[in-house]
Amino acid sequence: MIHFERFTLENGLKVLVHEDHTTPMAVLNILYDVGARDEHPDKTGFAHLFEHLMFGGSINIPSYDEPLQRVGGENNAFTSNDITNYYITLPAVNLETAFWLESDRMLSLAFSEKSLEVQKNVVCEEFKQRYLNQPYGDVWLKLRPLVYKKHSYQWATIGKELSHIENAEMADVKAFFKKHYNPQNAIMVVGGAVDKEKVKELAEKWFGPIPAGEKYHRNLPKEPKQLAEVKETIYADVPLNAIYKAFKMPGKMDKDYPAIDLISDILSQGKSSRLYRNLVKEQQLFSDINAYNFGSLDTGMFIVEGRLNPGISVEIADEAIWAELNQLKKDLVADDELTKVKNKFESTLTFSEMSLLDRAMNIAFYELMGDASLFNTEVDKYLSVTAAHIQEQAQQLFTKEQATTLYYLAK
Amino acid sequence: MLDRTTAPQFKNIEDIHFIKAxxxxxxxxxxxxxxxxxxxxxxxxxxxxxxxxxxxxxxxxxxxxxxxxxxxxxxxxxxxxxxxxxxxxxxxxxxxxxxxxxxxxxxxxxxxxxxxxxxxxxxxxxxxxxxxxxxxxxxxxxxxxxxxxxxxxxxxxxxxxxxxxxxxxxxxxxxxxxxxxxxxxxxxxxxxxxxxxxxxxxxxxxxxxxxxxxxxxxxGAWKSDVVFKPNTVEFKAADDKYHYIEKVQALQSAIRIGMPSINRKHKDFPALQVLNTVLGGYFGSRLMANIREDKGYTYGIGSANVSLEQAGYFFIASEVGTDVCADTLVQIEKEVNILKTQLIGDEELALVKNYLLGSLLGSLENAFSHADKFKNIYFFNQDYEYYTNYINTIKTINAPQLLELANKYWDFDQFYKVIVGKV
CATH class of the missing domain: 3.30.830.10 (Metalloenzyme, LuxS/M16 peptidase-like)
Structure with a gap:
């Protein structure tokens, strides 16, 4: 159970305060309601590039990192297809430094040409390091456009290609900032050894004067229902053949999401899971296999990916995956197995609540989904999932017409 | 009118509380x-x-x-x-x-x-x-x-x-x-x-x-009389300092540079941690500032002192565009040598000290992290004095001492240099 209080500034900035006096530290987490899904198809990777630029100095403060490190703080950020999230942890006695830094970059960036040039290079190197210079690294660049025909989830957060990043210009940076980086599109969570009244005072002082800006109204094309199976084979310099299967699934806010999330646990969480027991241990078709989803806010992907053992035909391995999925459609999950994944979910959540930063991020994300207190009822939603519900979801999810399969094979 | 150009007052970290085992x-x-x-x-x-x-x-x-x-x-x-x-x-x-x-x-x-x-x-x-x-x-x-x-x-x-x-x-x-x-x-x-x-x-x-x-x-009743022999690690580092594995298709080269060094049992270790932080131990480090934030050669570069029970080593690692691999090595050498010849400025040193204390405070988040801190001393035959000394070293070490340390422990010519990719 996470407790918090919230208030909203006149300019629309939502602030949530989560006091925890068992630690001497404080966290300031700001979620901006913008992700790679909000990019223009010809300028992809921009939300993430922009995240880098947020560290390149703001209107009144030439360096973001230095003053924070000087007071014993650390920071980082991440960009997903849905959101961009920035966080600071620092000794609570120095909390005001975090307010000072974060409010100035919400007010305006320095828009330095040098920073843009350098960060374009840095992001291109990140692109190479994580997506191009790794075995199987480019799989999401290949798979996403096969799965999504309309929705902007069809590109990865890093972007479709290096040239999109190389071509980014200062005018794009300024327009993006104006459109997305203002109090109305942000949720701030302040947690740790902080006092609610003091946080209010600091929020008014530092964020209050920032102009509200314009509210961004997202209007993304809805991904139409897939009606025919998609199959593709690519060959690359990799040591093992691999299969990636994607099924479209409802977003994280959907009432059926907990059941689907538990399906991936039944299939592949830990060594007692079905895919591991049956396909790795018993039939020895795969050396490694996983099922998971991304918890996306819009229509998501349920992924099954596996690396094949030498000498195993891809078709046979693919059939074996289908057999496991069909099993979930045909038979009810046994009580013990369902209890097992529910217990595991509950304890994973309990362990993650030990981290102040995790709690702050969760509060922000659930607030974005409508109400931070939804986080506290999440467990109940998972615990109330029934075997019949799992079966029904499996039946809707795992159909040939809605499947996208990528064979990623060794040259 | 709010002054946004001046940083708020801040406090130094005085007390860091360890929950002892x-x-x-x-x-x-x-x-x-x-x-x-x-x-x-x-x-x-x-x-x-x-x-x-x-x-x-x-x-x-x-x-x-x-x-x-x-x-x-x-x-x-x-x-x-x-x-x-x-x-x-x-x-x-x-x-x-x-x-x-x-x-x-x-x-x-x-x-x-x-x-x-x-x-x-x-x-x-x-x-x-x-x-x-x-x-x-x-x-x-x-x-x-x-x-x-x-x-x-x-x-x-x-x-x-x-x-x-x-x-x-x-x-x-x-x-x-x-x-x-x-x-x-x-x-x-x-x-x-x-x-x-x-x-x-x-x-x-x-x-x-x-x-x-x-x-x-x-x-409590578990018994065993099987004989076992604890490992003793005796090693001789290779004579060749330069190891190049060519990958013609590579878009980036992986670089790893360093040498055997001291571990946590040595009295210089806490001070060496401070020196390493300046060079490559945090986001604002000199290697990051030069090679990532100024030149954009890489997504990340860092360095560390690794403490094993029977040895220690120091390394610098990065993955950089193949076209800038050669210059990256030049820049690394330059940064190492600057620390051996020029005193670290007061502002930078004060910043690193505060950063290290804040980071130590933040690393003591819960019972598990306190247990990790305990293991770090226990298996190196140290007691909680180690942390008192570590904190004290951070607070009191000065630039001439760090310069001396850089000369004592770092020698670019003696570093092993491994490159996988293309130079």
Missing amino acids: SKHQLANDIPVFIINAGEQELVRIEFIFKNVNWYIQKPLLSLAANTMLNDGTSNLSGAEIANKIDYYGAFFQTEYGLDRSTVVLYSLNKHLPNTLPIIKEVLTDSVYPEKEVDTFINNQKQKLKVSLEKNDFLARRQFSKAIFGDTIYGFSSNLEDYDALNQADLRQHFQQTYHPENCTIVVSGKVNEDILTLLNSLF
């Missing part, structure tokens, strides 16, 4: 260290064993014996072990390190009477079923094949091999090493390693009396 022991003298803290009704119990009887002819035995601990006992198959642990929402992990092999149980307190007996069974009666051994060999070989396609993995291996040779710290595993694993060797190695005389237990979380009683009833 209390020592207990089981009836058979297994030491149990307890860190009692936290609100959630859960614990982490670590069973820690020193690595023993390692030799180069069968280099993977320690690793395999540890990793396969969840693969079956006389009474329970691997599937049954996993099912029971998962059913209670617990986590059972094996952690293999160069010095120690560990078994970790994370469990809600209320389920310990059901989860802990499984650990007992695993630690006293693992049998390494033939079929599981075969699967292990196959899957690990497949994983290794994938890793061998990664430049940073190859650089790491080559670097360890260059400085530590054919020791447990230095050897590189080959596909054939996996084929050499067999059940008989694993069982023997299991007996030698997982042994009450070689065991330390660390419990962290919300720990009550019942847990100690339960541990004693399960593990």
